[in-house]
Amino acid sequence: MTQIAQVQGVLDASGERARSLQTIYVYEAPVRLWHWVNALAITALCVTGYFIGSPLPSLPGEASQHFLMGYIRFTHFAAGQTLIVFFLLRLYWAFVGNKFSRQLSYLPVWNKTWLWGIFYEFKWYMFLVKDPKKYIGHNPLAHVAMFSFMLFLLFMMASGMALYSEGLGIDSWQHRLFGFMFTLFPNSQDLHTWHHLGMWAIVVFVIVHVYAAVREDILSRQSMISSMVSGERLFRDDLPD
Amino acid sequence: MSADLETFYEVIRRQGITRRSFTKFCSLTAASLGLGAGAATEMAQALETKPRVPVIWMHGLECTCCSESFIRSAHPLVKDVILSMISLDYDDTIMAAAGHQAEAILQETREKYKGKYILAVEGNPPLNEGGMFCIDGGRPFVEKLKEMAEDAFAVIAWGACASWGCVQAAKPNPTQATPIDKVIKNKPIIKVPGCPPIAEVMTGVVTYVTTFGKLPELDRQGRPKMFYSQRIHDKCYRRPHFDAGQFVEEWDDEGAKKGHCLYKMGCKGPTTYNACSTVRWNGGVSFPIQSGHGCIGCSEEGFWDKGSFYDRLTGINVFGIEANADKVGATVAGVVAAGVAAHAAVTAVKRIVKKPENVG
Incomplete structure (x- = not known):
């Protein structure tokens, strides 16, 4: 270690010295883990969910030889409950984690700068301003989008658990907890339809989310994709704001 | 009296x-x-x-x-x-x-x-x-x-x-x-x-x-x-075929003859709460699914207004056009994907046309 400390700056074969830029630890390990578990679980949920709605072609032979629909449904239920468990852990982390971990849980609508930032970011996406601003956490527009997605996830989790509780029976704790969804949607067929539309909403979210992350990674003034791997947000310039 | x-x-x-x-x-x-x-x-x-x-x-x-x-x-x-x-x-x-x-x-x-x-x-x-x-x-x-x-x-x-x-x-x-x-x-x-x-x-x-x-x-x-308190689906005698992934795909196919699950034919058993699959009808003789027809969900709220009895995915009337969740969702996803692609194209063009004067 001492050897590295003795070398000033960083040198490579080209001989140029690297410049030190500001790096902030934003996404703590549990937050990153949650993000990637979500990514996997949501992928599994979308694929299996689609095949629950539109099953694969019929299998030949005896029913005792197969359990295809059973496995697909099991995967869906397991992934869904994994999503919920990690959501709860994430909620806990919002209380004990760093200040960035709390960002998704509220919208600071009383903050005028933040509100202005939504419009500024919107203009940035509409090619109306030349340069983006720097943000340590989510930019205000992304903040709104992610907060909305959390609310939407709540609906998907509640409707998913309500549908799951149908198989467990109306005396199960799942039904006691999530049966209220059937007060909102008395016919479970409607809840199925909304849950299914929710899958497509997730597909739309993923398209926009991945595109925005890649685009920001290239165009913005801070790191994006690698931040969700290492947790560190690296700023590309020393200019103010 | x-x-x-x-x-x-x-x-x-x-x-x-x-x-x-x-x-x-x-x-x-x-x-x-x-x-x-x-x-x-x-x-x-x-x-x-x-x-x-x-x-x-x-x-x-x-x-x-x-x-x-x-x-x-x-x-x-x-x-x-x-x-x-x-x-x-x-x-x-x-x-x-x-x-x-x-x-x-x-x-x-x-x-x-x-x-x-x-x-x-x-x-x-x-x-x-x-x-x-x-x-x-x-x-x-x-x-x-x-x-x-x-x-x-x-x-x-x-x-x-x-x-x-x-x-x-x-x-x-x-x-x-x-x-x-x-x-x-x-x-x-x-x-x-x-x-x-x-x-x-x-x-x-x-x-x-x-x-x-x-x-x-x-x-x-x-x-x-x-x-x-129980769904038709959960007590249906054809349930093993559902779990196995064996469905009736057409009304006159092999699956229909063998009594496979009517899920794909729009059977509403999975969303219907009634005692048909246990008590059955006419002195326990039969019930719709046993007769080879899917459940139409007649004991459920609004069953008469939920699209065809023969569709798995419920019909959604969007702007007067009959569609289902998949059609609506795939259309929206397609429009968004096209929008994203257009946005990416504009971004790329702007980058090429105007070489960024090194923001940093």
């Missing part, structure tokens, strides 16, 4: 039914209601000591399929005993009395059994035009319903009409046919949905209420848990 304080037991003994038959009936009914071991004794006790409960059966906008089902309650013992057991004082469709005579019974029951009689309603009241779309005894049915419900002990809403509205309430519902619980707010209501409900379920509910003098345990939507 004269025997207002007579118990059910006294009535059937007078009719020559033995005590042995009576206890058998109690055990059978207790079992069919899914009650515990001690229930048969409890039931016998109640029938021996409590006076018979009068039932007023009224008909609003409906097709009488509930009555047709009810009078076909399969087990002869159940049928005979139930029909003599409930003191069916008024049922305009099957009663002998007519006109003023019949209407007089309603008033008499109201006064004599204030707060004690059961009001069973088949069909529902249309509320539009002051209820003029259903005239019963010279006045709107809704008036008669409200009046009789005022002094009833409880209201039984028979079938999909009384419970949810059924086909006469289908969009745009010109007569404004309205389910009972939206009209009667101050009385306990038991919903016994189905189009029609299963005969044994109907007799079971009446037996329970008249025997124990209280309502059976109801679920969130006001249906008796004993008959409506």
